[in-house]
Amino acid sequence: MSDTKEKPATAEFPPPVKWVDDRLGIGKLGRKNLRKVFPDHWSFMLGEIALYSFIILILTGIFLTLWFKPSMAEVEYQGSYSLLKGLHMSEAYASTLDISFDIRGGLLMRQIHHWAAVLFIAAMMVHLLRIFFTGAFRKPRELNWVIGFGMLFLGIIEGFIGYGLPDDLLSGTGLRITQGMIQASPVVGTYMSFFIFGGEFPGDDFVSRFFTVHVLLIPGLILALVTVHLFLVVYHKHTQYPGPGRTNNNVVGYPLMPVYMAKAGGFFFVVFGITALMGALLQINPVWLYGPYNPAEVTAGSQPDWYMGWLEGSVRIMPGFESEFWGVTLSWNLLIPALIIPPAFVTLVALYPFIEGWITGDKREHHLLDRPRNVPTRTGIGAAFITFYGLLWIGGGNDLIATHFGVSLNSVTWFLRFAVFLGPVLAFWVTRRIAISLQRADNERLLHGLESGIIVRSPDGSYSEKHTPISNYEAYELTARDRLVPYEVGPETDDNGVRAPRRALNKLRARLSRFYYADAVQKPTAAEIEEAHSHGHDDDLHELTDSDNFHEITPDRH
Amino acid sequence: MSEKNLPVKADDGDHGAVEVAEPIADPGLEPHEYRIQDIDPKAADRVERQVATMFTLAGLLSLGACVAYFAIPRDATLVFGPLSGNANNMTLGLTLGLALFLIGAGAIQWAKKLMVDTEVVEYRHDANSSPEQKADIIGGFQEGVAESGFTRRKLIRRSLLGAMGLLGLPAIVLLRDLGPLPGRALYNTIWAKGIRVVNDVTDRPIKPSDLIVGQLVNAAPANLAPLQEESAVEYQNAKAKAAVIVVRIKPSEIRTQAGRENWGVDGILCYSKICTHVGCPISLYEQTTHHVLCPCHQSTFDLADSAKVVFGPAARPLPQLPLAVDSEGYLVAQSGFTEPVGPSFWERG
Ligand code: HEM
Numbered sequence: 001m002s003d004t005k006e007k008p009a010t011a012e013f014p015p016p017v018k019w020v021d022d023r024l025g026i027g028k029l030g031r032k033n034l035r036k037v038f039p040d041h042w043s044f045m046l047g048e049i050a051l052y053s054f055i056i057l058i059l060t061g062i063f064l065t066l067w068f069k070p071s072m073a074e075v076e077y078q079g080s081y082s083l084l085k086g087l088h089m090s091e092a093y094a095s096t097l098d099i100s101f102d103i104r105g106g107l108l109m110r111q112i113h114h115w116a117a118v119l120f121i122a123a124m125m126v127h128l129l130r131i132f133f134t135g136a137f138r139k140p141r142e143l144n145w146v147i148g149f150g151m152l153f154l155g156i157i158e159g160f161i162g163y164g165l166p167d168d169l170l171s172g173t174g175l176r177i178t179q180g181m182i183q184a185s186p187v188v189g190t191y192m193s194f195f196i197f198g199g200e201f202p203g204d205d206f207v208s209r210f211f212t213v214h215v216l217l218i219p220g221l222i223l224a225l226v227t228v229h230l231f232l233v234v235y236h237k238h239t240q241y242p243g244p245g246r247t248n249n250n251v252v253g254y255p256l257m258p259v260y261m262a263k264a265g266g267f268f269f270v271v272f273g274i275t276a277l278m279g280a281l282l283q284i285n286p287v288w289l290y291g292p293y294n295p296a297e298v299t300a301g302s303q304p305d306w307y308m309g310w311l312e313g314s315v316r317i318m319p320g321f322e323s324e325f326w327g328v329t330l331s332w333n334l335l336i337p338a339l340i341i342p343p344a345f346v347t348l349v350a351l352y353p354f355i356e357g358w359i360t361g362d363k364r365e366h367h368l369l370d371r372p373r374n375v376p377t378r379t380g381i382g383a384a385f386i387t388f389y390g391l392l393w394i395g396g397g398n399d400l401i402a403t404h405f406g407v408s409l410n411s412v413t414w415f416l417r418f419a420v421f422l423g424p425v426l427a428f429w430v431t432r433r434i435a436i437s438l439q440r441a442d443n444e445r446l447l448h449g450l451e452s453g454i455i456v457r458s459p460d461g462s463y464s465e466k467h468t469p470i471s472n473y474e475a476y477e478l479t480a481r482d483r484l485v486p487y488e489v490g491p492e493t494d495d496n497g498v499r500a501p502r503r504a505l506n507k508l509r510a511r512l513s514r515f516y517y518a519d520a521v522q523k524p525t526a527a528e529i530e531e532a533h534s535h536g537h538d539d540d541l542h543e544l545t546d547s548d549n550f551h552e553i554t555p556d557r558h
Numbered sequence: 559m560s561e562k563n564l565p566v567k568a569d570d571g572d573h574g575a576v577e578v579a580e581p582i583a584d585p586g587l588e589p590h591e592y593r594i595q596d597i598d599p600k601a602a603d604r605v606e607r608q609v610a611t612m613f614t615l616a617g618l619l620s621l622g623a624c625v626a627y628f629a630i631p632r633d634a635t636l637v638f639g640p641l642s643g644n645a646n647n648m649t650l651g652l653t654l655g656l657a658l659f660l661i662g663a664g665a666i667q668w669a670k671k672l673m674v675d676t677e678v679v680e681y682r683h684d685a686n687s688s689p690e691q692k693a694d695i696i697g698g699f700q701e702g703v704a705e706s707g708f709t710r711r712k713l714i715r716r717s718l719l720g721a722m723g724l725l726g727l728p729a730i731v732l733l734r735d736l737g738p739l740p741g742r743a744l745y746n747t748i749w750a751k752g753i754r755v756v757n758d759v760t761d762r763p764i765k766p767s768d769l770i771v772g773q774l775v776n777a778a779p780a781n782l783a784p785l786q787e788e789s790a791v792e793y794q795n796a797k798a799k800a801a802v803i804v805v806r807i808k809p810s811e812i813r814t815q816a817g818r819e820n821w822g823v824d825g826i827l828c829y830s831k832i833c834t835h836v837g838c839p840i841s842l843y844e845q846t847t848h849h850v851l852c853p854c855h856q857s858t859f860d861l862a863d864s865a866k867v868v869f870g871p872a873a874r875p876l877p878q879l880p881l882a883v884d885s886e887g888y889l890v891a892q893s894g895f896t897e898p899v900g901p902s903f904w905e906r907g
């Protein structure tokens with residue numbers, strides 16, 4: 001039927017689209033983006049999960065605001081949860097109970113909201129790791145790394161504040177800890193605490209104040225950052241893994257319309273569906289079991305949401321140092337684990353692209369991703385960061401670990417006090433070694449093909465293993481990476497005998513750069529490949545006695 | 559396509575890589591392979607039926623969710639081993655969740671199995687502006703600056719910058735009423751001379767004979783409960799500082815600190831319940847060692863030794879409340895706390 005219609009000479013939009021286009025020129029925008037190409041890889045879905053969880057949080061959050069009462073006025077609970085009937089509690093807690101017991105779908109939405117919050121932050125973190133280990137943060141994408149990091153930071157604060165809204169015993173305990181840290185900050189601590197809480201803790205202001213921050217301020221900021229983040233992804237075009245036909249100058253994949261509209265759109269529903277199923281089946285934050293907040297009570301083994309664990313651990317394993325001098329008190333036991341280490345850690349991560357860029361002196365645009373093994377030092381640094389974070393996180397559950405494994409709490413804590421320093425160094429070193437040996441294995445494969453496991457005896461009596469060459473496509477993929485060399489300091493003086501400026505800084509930079517690149521295994525040159533192939537070609541055999549660097553076959557290795 | 563995006567030869571500004579001829583030439587995209595659905599219309603129809611089934615089921619499940627909403631009583635429970643819970647919540651969540659999931663799964667299946675899967679190549683462009691664009695914008699900007707006289711008219715420039723800067727002050731000052739100044743609030747609790755120590759659950763005053771050796775009771779000042787009638791906030795704030803623990807320890811096991819000889823009554827000692835770390839109420843008492851543990855970060859205090867810290871991140875002992883017995887034989891405070899309770903703060907000294 002449509003075959004019979006001729007394509008009109010001047011194509012025109014259907015009327016409603018035309019109406020909009022006449023006013024907004026949406027056609028110009030769509031022309032460029034409708035068929036925009038995105039490369040396909042499972043690891044590119046992580047950011048999507050974060051985005052979708054955020055949308056789910058907004059949708060379920062709006063539902064919750066319809067019944068949640070952000071007030072700390074005292075009421076007597078008369079809802080249908082009989083165990084708390086008649087108890088005095090804040091309106092915030094009472095309305096959370098109402099959402100959980102008296103409003104149909106309320107518990108479901110609360111649980112989806114909380115599961116999506118947990119997923120949101122987990123997805124952002126894993127997404128960040130993907131970006132880190134593949135070097136996707138390099139020029140021109142450094143700013144998008146910083147924006148992404150800002151969203152992670154805001155997301156964690158947002159989740160923590162949300163956790164405080166229901167005003168149950170657990171959330172109140174979390175807030176008390178935060179208040180204690182604020183109060184112990186040097187110089188302005190007590191003032192900050194009194195201004196944030198409207199006076200002494202707990203007071204009756206924080207739920208309504210935090211509510212505004214939770215539903216308006218931070219979501220607004222995150223939304224703005226998401227918009228810029230996605231705009232930049234479109235502007236820079238997505239990175240891709242190197243491979244045949246995939247270069248630094250192109251992007252190979254499927255068009256937005258129709259493939260990604262269906263795939264990404266579908267994936268949103270999948271994520272929403274899974275969080276809804278979790279909300280239906282897996283209980284999370286059953287606030288009715290904790291009771292209303294009471295500043296003189298606490299539940300044993302109380303745990304914050306998982307993403308707060310590392311801060312908790314950092315505070316837990318710190319020894320109790322405090323100094324008093326000149327009539328003031330300085331609480332090192334909070335200053336170091338809460339006000340110095342986390343911000344320092346966070347700043348290092350946020351600024352990593354600039355640090356690496358300075359050290360390597362690399363100012364080119366990068367659109368091809370690194371395989372983690374091909375940048376062993378960066379990969380090692382990533383492993384060190386993960387280890388540091390992981391050990392602090394374990395510290396946040398030191399009591400659970402002690403009771404679970406029947407060891408003393410003191411031993412766990414003392415072990416962690418040392419491990420947070422030694423663990424990252426060890427992790428760095430081991431990971432870097434592993435990356436380097438993987439690089440060797442790649443070169444091995446490239447030069448000599450696959451080990452077939454067949455040992456052949458040649459007429460002159462020597463033994464060698466038969467190798468099958470790899471495909472040209474795979475060989476190209478293995479070599480599609482930069483040949484990295486360290487930054488050079490340059491001569492001490494220039495041609496006119498004038499001392500080069502900022503010599504010391506440059507030397508440090510060169511030393512760091514050597515640390516970055518010196519041990520990395522270079523890919524073979526064309527000549528080396530040629531040599532290796534012709535050498536093995538006469539009979540497709542390899543001498544075992546070959547002392548080539550990339551050639552360490554021993555007879556028992558198969 | 560722009561040559562500028564290519565890794566350039568390492569020169570002054572571009573360190574990090576050297577360009578040596580690629581060892582293996584780019585063979586170009588691997589040839590596209592057809593899927594069975596591309597060749598066999600029957601297979602394609604099968605996929606279509608699959609996808610349509612998912613969408614249909616999703617529609618039915620949405621209807622099911624509405625039925626569940628109205629038909630399942632709010633207070634019914636469902637028992638499926640570890641997945642038990644409120645029946646209304648579960649049926650609603652299951653139907654909705656599956657409906658959403660099936661829409662998504664169907665769309666993905668459609669995209670993967672039926673939509674054209676030949677890869678498309680798009681070229682990249684430099685992120686930066688072209689020299690002409692740069693020249694244009696710089697020219698425009700300079701013209702604008704010149705026309706405004708912003709650089710020439712120093713008086714306007716400076717007074718404007720000053721005015722903008724000073725605008726920051728009211729923005730900060732306006733926040734002043736967020737809360738009162740700390741004043742002496744953190745130094746005082748509602749404990750005072752002669753206030754009775756009452757059990758914090760029953761509100762009954764405590765006699766020394768009510769406590770056996772080894773026993774620990776959570777307690778409060780007798781003037782706390784009446785506050786609740788007056789003002790819920792005052793009550794909570796007072797409680798957050800005044801909560802105490804009363805413990806009875808065999809006198810021979812107590813190591814009394816100089817100056818505190820008469821702070822106990824027959825081995826009965828009273829300490830602040832608020833952890834000196836960041837203020838959680840401490841809670842776990844171990845009779846044999848007289849240690850009390852804060853559940854938040856596991857600071858451990860020895861109650862027989864002036865509640866000194868024996869482990870954990872807290873830096874100071876729990877403040878001790880001096881006890882006495884009143885004319886009717888009940889435990890009372892000799893005075894308020896002699897130091898601020900709870901977390902440290904800068905001005906504390
Ligand atoms: C941006 C990411 C967000 C995160 C990480 C987040 C996280 C949380 C968490 C963990 C809770 C505690 C839930 C519980 O177990 O009771 C919560 C509560 C709440 N959230 Fe959010 N939320 C986000 C966005 C939003 C938005 C956009 C809204 C509204 C427009 C919202 C409205 C609420 C309300 C009203 C509550 C209290 C209701 C209750 O606890 O029952 N949230 N949030």
Ligand code: FES
Pocket residue numbers: 833834835836837838852853854855856857870871872
């Ligand atoms: S609040 Fe008690 S140990 Fe941290």
